[in-house]
Amino acid sequence: MDIAVTGSIATDHLATFPGRFTEQILPESLATISLSFLVDDLQVRRGGVAANICFGLGRLGLTPVLIGAAGTDFAEYDAWLRAAGTDTGSVLLSTARHTARFMCTTDADHNQIASFYPGAMVEAQEIDLNETVDRIGVLDLVLVGPDVPEAMVRHTRAAHAAGIPVAADPSQQLARLEQESTRTLVDGARYLFTNAYESALLQQRTGWSEAEVLARVGVWIVTRGADGVSILTAGGPAEQVPAVTTDQAVDPTGVGDAFRAGFLAGLSRGLPHRRAAQLGCALATIVLESSGTQEYKLLPWDLSERLTRAYGSEAAADIGAWPGEPV
Template sequence: MRIAVTGSIATDHLMAFPGRFVDQLLPDQLEHVSLSFLVDSLQVRRGGVAANIAFGLGGLGLAPLLVGAVGPDFAEYEVWLKEHGVDTGSVYVSCEHQTARFMCMTDQDTNQIAAFYAGAMAEAGRIDLRAVHDRAPLDLVLVSPNDPGAMVRHTEQARELGIDFAADPSQQLARLTGDEVRSLVTGARWLFTNEYESALLRERAGWSHQEVLDRVGVWVTTLGAQGVRIDRKNEPAITVGAVPDVRAEDPTGVGDAFRSGFLAAVSWGLPLGTAAQLGCAMSALVLATTGSQAYEIRPAALLATVRTVYGEQAAGLLEAKLGRPA
């Protein structure tokens, strides 16, 4: 399966706060917040949702096409992605703006406060998905957080071209209008949210849970430490637990890694439950490292995790596919 991953490409500036955010917030002063947090560390890492997902897919052997906008400072990052199996031939390079920046502070409870500077991402709407499809015929387009106009355009183009698409609005739900959310979701083969985003999506779209399921093929909701739930119209929900006892170093990119594992498994024709299990195992790799692309995919270790947590059958299904070109 040839997957195009559209969305943000960014540099992550990750900071660690040794206390708890909630201890610094006064309930009767929330209308006048003015805080500065002294952090213990700063790490600058490669990131962006689309780049993170493409990195994971590349590590699993799928050779994904990365589709997003960057600045002239992208050269070193591009080499890194190519070395990890990502096709960057459809990345748009801006002459006006630098690559986007994600600035995130994490407290000891793994709560996060973040800011995102769009930079070159604001030009992502200039990318024509038809040209991408002409260069390398696509089987699936993943529309992940990006400039809102670009997200809508790429979704509409996928429909026009008759290409299956996956909707992953996640962090951009706060910026999207109800009409935009409805446009992005309707007709999606796959819809990805976390638990909070699932409620926000329903509120933005003005739809019930069932009305969302009427419009998508499969709705995948990640539940943090509780794992993942998979919903389909007129089908019982599938639930898969997370990998237990993982030392949490940094949650940044955990959901992106899940998507990589899940989409890789479904592209191999594996059952939804197995896809969720691989997604959870990939998430555990990222959670145990600092930085969303700092982990290494070692098939034997990944299979050992799946075997220990989910059993011999799950590992057997994945063993035949893992590490082979899609």
């Protein structure tokens, strides 16, 4: 299955605050809020939603195509992604801007406050999806992830025009998308990914109810953190997939991206949605136990054990064996 992933490529600056954000916020002073957090740790990591998803797909044996814009500082990151199995031949390289920056602080309850500087990402609207198709041939799926809104709309329209199935993943860009753009991203998508909060925000942005959204997409996958995943389709009951639990949570950054990688990898093997979601949940937990979005180890025996503990031996057997760390 040939999968292209469009969206952000970034460097993550991840800080840890030992307290709780909620204890520092005064409800009566929200109109003049001004806070500074003294953090205990700072990790500088490779990231970006599209790059994270591609990294996970590569670890699971696929060769995803990364489509996005990166900066003059991309050479080392490029080599890293290629070594992990990603085709970076469709990345637009800016000659004037640095790669995007994601700056995130996580508190003791794993709540996060973040900022994102787009940098070279503003040039992503210049990318033509058809050039990728000309280069590698027909794609089986294009995931349209968070990017500059103009690029997200352009990729969606290009994919539909070319008859390529779309997985819509507006994610954090829902805060900036206008109604018409949001509707364009959603309408006709084979898969729609949101988390629980984004599912409500998406309905607000589109002006469509849950039923109206489901009438326009094939499958709506809603991630719910420790509560697992909901798989929604029009006219049927929601299917619930529990999370793979852990008592070693380290950093939630990139967990949603890992789920998407696992889910898409499951689809590439012809797995039903429930099994694909189970694989996604297992990979998400592996990332949750790591600091950084691409620093995790993926070992076949560990993945199989996690699947067996969470979903039973039949599920683990159905999902099957996956490649391990490269030698």
